[in-house]
Amino acid sequence: MLVNVLVLPLDRPQHRVLLGFKKTGFGAGKYGGFGGKLEVGETLAVAAVRELQEESGLLAKPHNLWYAAQLEFLFPACPDWNRTVHVFRLEFWEGEPQESDEIRPVWFGLDELPLKQMWSDVPYWLPQILQGSRPKMRFTYHQDNQTVELAEELE
Numbered sequence: 001m002l003v004n005v006l007v008l009p010l011d012r013p014q015h016r017v018l019l020g021f022k023k024t025g026f027g028a029g030k031y032g033g034f035g036g037k038l039e040v041g042e043t044l045a046v047a048a049v050r051e052l053q054e055e056s057g058l059l060a061k062p063h064n065l066w067y068a069a070q071l072e073f074l075f076p077a078c079p080d081w082n083r084t085v086h087v088f089r090l091e092f093w094e095g096e097p098q099e100s101d102e103i104r105p106v107w108f109g110l111d112e113l114p115l116k117q118m119w120s121d122v123p124y125w126l127p128q129i130l131q132g133s134r135p136k137m138r139f140t141y142h143q144d145n146q147t148v149e150l151a152e153e154l155e
């Protein structure tokens with residue numbers, strides 16, 4: 001199954017999180033964290049730092065990445081989309097967000113997340129991460145590939 005990393009830059013002092021509006025590729029038209037596929041030989045942390053830099057312009061040190069969630073997404077109507085996503089929380093970085101061809105970074109207050117424009121699994125796991133827990137979950141999508149049919153806690 002495909003493996004993705006996902007980074008969520010969290011600005012605690014200002015109570016906000018940086019999300020990316022995806023202009024192309026998987027999840028186009030939705031807001032989400034910054035991430036993508038692992039390249040050959042990369043660890044999760046190295047891939048996370050690279051994807052964050054490519055998609056947001058922010059520079060992170062691997063030791064500042066906090067492992068925040070392991071998520072499995074199953075799409076019975078489109079098994080090619082099945083993937084495991086390893087989510088990292090990040091509270092320290094260098095640089096300012098930069099728009100790229102693929103993604104437009106936007107800050108959102110933690111109480112004002114654009115949930116209607118995000119994957120429908122997000123409300124199950126993102127609040128848990130923000131509260132400091134480390135969810136491990138599996139989501140099975142409906143035939144429409146857009147709504148969650150089943151959300152399971154793993155372990």
Ligand SMILES: Nc1[nH]c(=O)nc2c1ncn2[C@H]1C[C@H](O)[C@@H](COP(=O)(O)OP(=O)(O)OP(=O)(O)O)O1
Nearest residue numbers: 004005006024025026027032034035036037073119
């Ligand atoms: N159900 C889901 N909920 C969510 O919040 N983020 C998800 C998600 N499924 C995938 N993601 C994230 C993980 C990763 O950052 C991104 C997909 O990365 P990919 O590398 O697969 O997409 P790309 O657009 O870079 O690649 P291509 O589709 O091959 O162009 O979407």
